[in-house]
Amino acid sequence: MSRPDLLARLAAAQADRAQAALLRRLRTVDAVDGTDIVVAGRRLTGFASNDYLGLAGHPELVEALATAARRWGVGAGAAHLLGGHREEHAALEEALARWTGRARALLFSTGYMANLGVLQAVLARGDLCVQDKLNHACLIDGAHLAGAVLRRYPHADVAAAQRQLDTAPAAPALVASDGVFSMDGDVAPLPALADLCRTHGASLMIDDAHGLGVLGPEGAGSLAEAGLDEAAAPILMATLGKALGVAGAFVAGPAALIEGLVQFARPHVYTTAMPPALAAATRVAVRLAREESWRRQHLAALIAQFRLGAAQRGLALAASRTPIQPVLVGASDAALAAAQALEAAGFFVPAIRPPTVPAGSGRLRVTLSAAHRQSDVERLLDALARVLR
Numbered sequence: 001m002s003r004p005d006l007l008a009r010l011a012a013a014q015a016d017r018a019q020a021a022l023l024r025r026l027r028t029v030d031a032v033d034g035t036d037i038v039v040a041g042r043r044l045t046g047f048a049s050n051d052y053l054g055l056a057g058h059p060e061l062v063e064a065l066a067t068a069a070r071r072w073g074v075g076a077g078a079a080h081l082l083g084g085h086r087e088e089h090a091a092l093e094e095a096l097a098r099w100t101g102r103a104r105a106l107l108f109s110t111g112y113m114a115n116l117g118v119l120q121a122v123l124a125r126g127d128l129c130v131q132d133k134l135n136h137a138c139l140i141d142g143a144h145l146a147g148a149v150l151r152r153y154p155h156a157d158v159a160a161a162q163r164q165l166d167t168a169p170a171a172p173a174l175v176a177s178d179g180v181f182s183m184d185g186d187v188a189p190l191p192a193l194a195d196l197c198r199t200h201g202a203s204l205m206i207d208d209a210h211g212l213g214v215l216g217p218e219g220a221g222s223l224a225e226a227g228l229d230e231a232a233a234p235i236l237m238a239t240l241g242k243a244l245g246v247a248g249a250f251v252a253g254p255a256a257l258i259e260g261l262v263q264f265a266r267p268h269v270y271t272t273a274m275p276p277a278l279a280a281a282t283r284v285a286v287r288l289a290r291e292e293s294w295r296r297q298h299l300a301a302l303i304a305q306f307r308l309g310a311a312q313r314g315l316a317l318a319a320s321r322t323p324i325q326p327v328l329v330g331a332s333d334a335a336l337a338a339a340q341a342l343e344a345a346g347f348f349v350p351a352i353r354p355p356t357v358p359a360g361s362g363r364l365r366v367t368l369s370a371a372h373r374q375s376d377v378e379r380l381l382d383a384l385a386r387v388l389r
């Protein structure tokens, strides 16, 4: 018997993807200038970034990063528990806890690792983990890593979530949902999920990667907007690489949660601490995100402008009030062709295809930023109307 070759199998899977217009392509960006990027020698207006507040290139962040690097060096050199945890990390954790109204916060190197860490630490083998079908991949992976029984419910369907909880009424249970859905832009039914958890003895975890900085008072996120405190939603996770324009993530909640994660979250324990200079830059980003509410106001105006203009041009939008404004196309090859036509017209808007989104729901994922001008949005709308006609 001959053993199948793993790399040959991988190549065959890739060929299948290409056949189905599902191949993903790595593009190298040669330069960045605000929301513009230069790709393959062409300048494109980007509508693809998660830099919703326009902070990623902010001079104050750059300065804070450089200053902290001169003081601390570049790498943390060790895991948090083994000497890598610096004053900059501690100060950022305090700032994030204060902002989100939680007792404590704990940094992770990426959002992906934060979600793996929380689920693996909180859930034991055989526990119940109930999740929205459109949750981010790392929440799904975290439930698998924990060995939990993963039960998914149709998008935003709280009655279905209840039925999933009722399948194992005595099992320890976690309900996990994106706060803002990454490919659809809609906000989870947070008060109803919190009620469900309260009445069914489950814990609620919200991944607010796309809500922090954008929603709620001072941009404190989707839970703050919904008025859900730490008692109602004890596990809040959010990333630092989206509206805050840096990289990394944190989990915020009661002290018992954070202490438990320090002990048991393997993606926190067994990994190098984020560079202290990134923590320093992020602290500046948190201050700007809280104080400069004009960024959220301008963003809201752009969102309204985009939705009105899209309706006037007969474009199919999702029910989203956030900077994530997908334009629904359907077939994967049509979504890809539309993205290519937009690129030819000077715009960078990625086509999102399965398995990132369900089959038949290919789309252009348009994201808006406070760094865009109204004229950018108007030009994009005209190009979309031409390309999708």
Ligand SMILES: *Cc1c(COP(=O)(O)O)cnc(C)c1O
Pocket (backbone or CB within 6 Å): 109, 110, 111, 112, 113, 115, 136, 138, 178, 182, 207, 209, 210, 239, 240, 241, 247, 248, 249
């Ligand atoms: C981006 C994202 C993550 C992962 O965060 P990274 O810091 O990029 O690893 C997790 N959850 C959601 C909902 C996201 O959109």
